[in-house]
Amino acid sequence: MAATTLFDEAFYLRINEARWAAAERLLAQVERASAVTLRSCLDVGCGVGWFTARLATRGLRVEGLDGRPANLEEARRRVPGVVFHGLDIQAPNDTAGLPSYDLVVCFGLLYHTENPFQVVRNLRRLTRNVLLLESIVIPGESPTAWLVTESDNETQGLTTYALIPTRACLLKMLEAAGFPYRYEYAGSIAHEDFTESAARHRRRRFFVASRVPLKADQLVETTAVHAPKYDFTRR
Numbered sequence: 001m002a003a004t005t006l007f008d009e010a011f012y013l014r015i016n017e018a019r020w021a022a023a024e025r026l027l028a029q030v031e032r033a034s035a036v037t038l039r040s041c042l043d044v045g046c047g048v049g050w051f052t053a054r055l056a057t058r059g060l061r062v063e064g065l066d067g068r069p070a071n072l073e074e075a076r077r078r079v080p081g082v083v084f085h086g087l088d089i090q091a092p093n094d095t096a097g098l099p100s101y102d103l104v105v106c107f108g109l110l111y112h113t114e115n116p117f118q119v120v121r122n123l124r125r126l127t128r129n130v131l132l133l134e135s136i137v138i139p140g141e142s143p144t145a146w147l148v149t150e151s152d153n154e155t156q157g158l159t160t161y162a163l164i165p166t167r168a169c170l171l172k173m174l175e176a177a178g179f180p181y182r183y184e185y186a187g188s189i190a191h192e193d194f195t196e197s198a199a200r201h202r203r204r205r206f207f208v209a210s211r212v213p214l215k216a217d218q219l220v221e222t223t224a225v226h227a228p229k230y231d232f233t234r235r
């Protein structure tokens with residue numbers, strides 16, 4: 001019998017549905033309008049395989065990756081026939097044995113890692129064409145990050161601490177890791193974490209990084225981010 005996990009809570013499923021609706025729309029448009037082939041796919045930080053299962057229904061040859069054995073065991077039960085890898089995506093060499101994939105999907109993971117830059121570098125190595133990356137980002141214009149203590153449950157990071165980047169920081173990491181084309185999805189995503197309000201800053205963003213130019217409605221190309229030395233002048 002399938003184990004019930006935090007991934008099955010109503011609040012979790014609600015944000016999954018919102019993210020998947022946007023991702024599915026975007027993937028369909030990218031495939032229609034861009035000169036890119038998406039056949040193989042890796043779902044990084046797959047948890048119990050919710051997105052893995054949906055990616056498979058799109059006809060993609062999907063594999064999953066997660067660093068938690070219990071999540072992998074449940075994912076294998078829920079999404080039979082899919083290969084799941086038990087690896088730490090922030091370790092410099094753990095993913096060296098994996099091939100590259102036409103499409104890499106990494107939702108809800110980056111902000112649970114203490115070395116997001118290494119994660120982005122590993123994602124770049126694993127990506128043959130397109131990376132879909134969804135993350136929490138902290139508000140702010142500078143390329144900085146915020147250190148947090150992680151909670152201790154199956155949805156969190158493998159280490160006690162995580163660094164959460166700003167949008168600029170994340171875009172700079174994508175650029176530095178070697179993604180020549182970096183986009184942000186500007187379409188609506190039906191969840192409050194993706195909207196700015198009078199009371200709360202927008203919490204999450206959806207990025208597409210690519211090795212080939214892409215076209216799709218609501219895909220906004222971003223420009224290079226400047227990462228200067230810190231200015232210690234008192235003002």
Ligand SMILES: C[S@@+](CC[C@H](N)C(=O)[O-])C[C@H]1O[C@@H](n2cnc3c(N)ncnc32)[C@H](O)[C@@H]1O
Pocket residue numbers: 016044045046047048050051065066067068071087088089090091106107108109112113154155156157158
């Ligand atoms: C918040 S869940 C995201 C699950 C799913 N992708 C989603 O968006 O709903 C984060 C997942 O990443 C996994 N994870 C965290 N740190 C990881 C790491 N360094 N390497 C591999 N997996 C990791 C966790 O075990 C968990 O399954």
